[in-house]
Each structure stands twice: as structure tokens, then as C-alpha cells.
Amino acid sequence: MDVVNIFLTSELGESLDDFIHDQRRFTFDRLGPEGPRRLVEGPMWAFIDWVMDDLAGLEMCRRLRADPRTADAHVTMVLEENDAEDRRRALRAGADDYVVGPLTRTAVLDRVLALQSRGAERHATSRFEAGALCIDMAALQARWNGEPIMLRPNEFRLLRFFAENPNRVLTREDLIGGLGKREPPIDERTVDVWIGRLRRALKGAGGGNPLRTVRSMGYVFDLN
Amino acid sequence: MDVVNIFLTSELGESLDDFIHDQRRFTFDRLGPEGPRRLVEGPMWAFIDWVMDDLAGLEMCRRLRADPRTADAHVTMVLEENDAEDRRRALRAGADDYVVGPLTRTAVLDRVLALQSRGAERHATSRFEAGALCIDMAALQARWNGEPIMLRPNEFRLLRFFAENPNRVLTREDLIGGLGKREPPIDERTVDVWIGRLRRALKGAGGGNPLRTVRSMGYVFDLN
DNA sequence: CAGGTGTGTGACGCGTTCGTGACGGGATTG
DNA sequence: CAATCCCGTCACGAACGCGTCACACACCTG
Numbered sequence A, B: 001m002d003v004v005n006i007f008l009t010s011e012l013g014e015s016l017d018d019f020i021h022d023q024r025r026f027t028f029d030r031l032g033p034e035g036p037r038r039l040v041e042g043p044m045w046a047f048i049d050w051v052m053d054d055l056a057g058l059e060m061c062r063r064l065r066a067d068p069r070t071a072d073a074h075v076t077m078v079l080e081e082n083d084a085e086d087r088r089r090a091l092r093a094g095a096d097d098y099v100v101g102p103l104t105r106t107a108v109l110d111r112v113l114a115l116q117s118r119g120a121e122r123h124a125t126s127r128f129e130a131g132a133l134c135i136d137m138a139a140l141q142a143r144w145n146g147e148p149i150m151l152r153p154n155e156f157r158l159l160r161f162f163a164e165n166p167n168r169v170l171t172r173e174d175l176i177g178g179l180g181k182r183e184p185p186i187d188e189r190t191v192d193v194w195i196g197r198l199r200r201a202l203k204g205a206g207g208g209n210p211l212r213t214v215r216s217m218g219y220v221f222d223l224n
Numbered sequence C: 001c002a003g004g005t006g007t008g009t010g011a012c013g014c015g016t017t018c019g020t021g022a023c024g025g026g027a028t029t030g
Numbered sequence D: 001c002a003a004t005c006c007c008g009t010c011a012c013g014a015a016c017g018c019g020t021c022a023c024a025c026a027c028c029t030g
Helices: A056-066 A084-092 A105-117 A153-164 A172-178 A189-204 B056-066 B084-092 B105-121 B153-164 B172-178 B189-204
Strands: A004-008 A026-030 A044-049 A074-079 A097-100 A127-130 A133-136 A141-144 A147-149 A211-214 A218-221 B004-008 B026-030 B044-049 B074-079 B097-100 B127-130 B133-136 B141-144 B147-149 B211-214 B218-221
Touching: A044 A056, A056 A074, A133 A153, A141 A153, A147 A189, A153 A172, A153 A189, A153 A218, A172 A189, A172 A218, A189 A211, B133 B153, B141 B153, B147 B189, B153 B172, B153 B189, B153 B218, B172 B189, B172 B218, B189 B211
Parallel strands: A004 A026, A004 A044, A044 A074, A074 A097, B004 B026, B004 B044, B044 B074, B074 B097
Antiparallel strands: A127 A133, A133 A141, A141 A147, A211 A218, B127 B133, B133 B141, B141 B147, B211 B218
């Protein structure tokens, strides 16, 4: 398992020393005004306090997004209350997710593990690039050499999941799970149709065919 | 002559006490994180520092614009240098004008008096451009290739909100909130009608259709 | 080559979502 | 106070997305 970087802003960081330091799996650091720095290679998860009547939380979120070293972090805003306006502003500032706080240390860990297992369903301003392919999470649009690719929602989710797990055989079960379709149970053969439709959409936009079939196993998103 | 409210952010406000307090003509106040408040009735002029590597100035500008009590203020961004990108971002955040600082106190007064004497030219530089589309905040008018687009107030607000948040999916909830219609609760389907009316207005003016539907998600203002 | 397994894809149908004309009430204007 | 404008809601038809099926084809094995 990858080592995971978890960053916390001041209030959550107060109890930072209470966290269980399992060095094989987690590193912890405070998010301070001096800006973020990633301790080790690996996914980065940031929890940022929403501070009432002070936009420091939003500001911190924007800075994470603006810094290329941390732009890919998964940012969770910790809101004080479940206010629609606050949620909106948090997501607009580039947060991937929000949760109503305060969070205990176990809640933070639980959340990271849950997000990890889900493959971190992100829906904010992050942008993923892989060669000629560019996936804009905010606009929910993919581009090939800058040319927009018309994708239906399911095709976009599929492509995104592939892009998040490149060079790795994904079984039909993986794909069904990765797209969050457990109920009602989906026929595995349906995945074949998803693939076909995605391939057609990519070809129609002049894109190549990065999706390779691995017979009796699944599919691979070939990068490089 | 009306009494004039002048607001300054921290750096300029440092020397606030040195300003000549002519109570018949001016009131002064700092723009603080607690948000703006208008001291007396009358035109309001705000000078907001652009802070390098920190978007607090833009955020302040957006808050002024978002608050109905101060949405009509004349906002001047005080830039550190004459950078095109900064100018663009300032105007996009809702600024009416910009000037390269730092400003002395007499410069601020001179500028207010000058702007006042020009009267109608308020908001002169308040325009947002996106390709062929040009939105004039002051005249509440949008143009396509210079050709005026007849928009009703609600349509203009909608277009403006889209232009402020290009290339990202805006949910119907976002749009309702962005247009400040919280009470009474608006049926989300109403947004569809807004979109339809705005699209028709844009097409009628020869404009393209920059509004893309993202099924089951919302709408995107596609820029480029 | 025959038999078996696995994959690609056109077609179909159902449920969801969207676009829009129509209507009515409230605000605005003259 | 009448005329006009603006806008929120409704309802209906159209468009769309997607899961499934069926069949053709590809690949492997002996």
C-alpha cells in the first residue's frame, strides 16, 4: 500500500500528536501559512477547517490547488454546519469534498480509508493529464489534444476511473465497483458495451485507442 | 453634494487616520474581514489592495459584489504592477476599475473626486470579455461582437454568473444561489427555463451557444 | 477443423431528464 | 388603472442515457 500524506489545518492539528503514527502507511503534517509540502511520494489528503467569518480556509484551499506540487491533493473542507452556501463556496474554491465537523482523529482516518477504497470520487477543479488526453473534472469534459470529446456521463466516469488506474488490468468487477454501480447488480457483460461506447467516442474525437483488452481478465488503460 | 463612503483595505487603511475628515463630504472606513458596511447613504467607493500571491483582494471584491448592500459600490483594485493577467482577474472578480499602486491618501481623494466628476462614467472599465462575448457590468448590457444583446435582468444576472465561473459545471442549486434567489425556494426546474430564455436571447443576437448541458448535473459556460 | 469460450456491437425498450410553449400573478410603467 | 413587462410554474413531448439481449466474430485448444 502506498504511503499516504495527511495534512490538517491548525484546529485539527491541535491534536496531531495524538494520531497514531503508523509510519508504513501514514505521514501527518500541519498545513501552515508557509504553504504545503509533501513529505513523501504518494497520495495526499488534506483536511481544511472552514473558519467562520474568515476566508482563511478557502484561501488555503486555493493555494493548495494553485501549487503544482499539491494540486492533485484530495481536499476535504471541514464545515461548521451544513450550510448550502458554504458547501458551494468550498467546492468552488477547489475542494473535492466536504464534511461537517468537528472531526475526531479516528473520523479522519476512517474517512481517508473510505475515500481510498472508493478510489476517491473527486468532483472539483482538478485536472488530469495523460499524454494527449486531458480530463477536466470541473467542466466534466475530456479533451484529446485540446479537442473536446463528447462523452456521456457514464463514459466520462469510466474514462476517469481508467485514468486513475493506468497500466493496470481492471476486471469487469473493478469497473462496475469503480463506477459505483452495485445496486442493482450489473451484468458483467454490460462492461463490454461501456468499453465499446467509450472506444467509439474516443475514436470519433480523433483520439487513439488506449483501452486494451486482456482476454478473460479485463481491460487496461495503456499510458505511454 | 452627496456624502461619499470610501472604504480601504488594510494596507491603505494603515494611514487612515491621516486622512482629512471632511464629514460633510466623506466618511472613511476600513474594509475588514467582518465584511463591508455602509456608514451613510450615498455612493460608495472602495479601494482594495491586490496582494501578491494571495487572493484576499479578489475575495474581498467578490464579497462586496455578492452583498446586496454593497453590490453597487465602485470598486477600484490597487495593483502592484501593471500586469495584464492581474487586470483581467480583477475585472472578472467584479472590480470596476484598477490602478497601479501604491496610492497616497491624496491620490485616493483625487481619484474619487475625478471619478465623481465624471459621474456617469462610473463602472467605465467594468467589463468582462470572453471571446466574442463582452459583458458590461455598468450598463447591464452584453454584446456579441459589439452587437448589443437584449437581455432581461434575470438573464443578465445568469450570464454574468456563468461568465464568472466558466468551464465548470454549475448545478441548478449553484445557479439559484448564484443569482441570490434563496427565498422563497425556487424550483430547480425553473433553471431550465432561465437557460432556455438566455440561449434564445443569445441566439437572437447572433451569438453562439456557449451554454452546454451536462445531463443530470447542470450546465457549463464553455470558454474556448 | 470442430467445439468451446470470450469479446464486439447493432438493436431495442424503458425510465429519466430536458426543452419549451402556455399561463397566471406580481411588479412596473405611463 | 390599464397596459406592459418580467418571471416562476406547469405539463407535455422529445431527446437522451443506458442496461440488456442476440448474434457475429475472434481466439484458443486439441
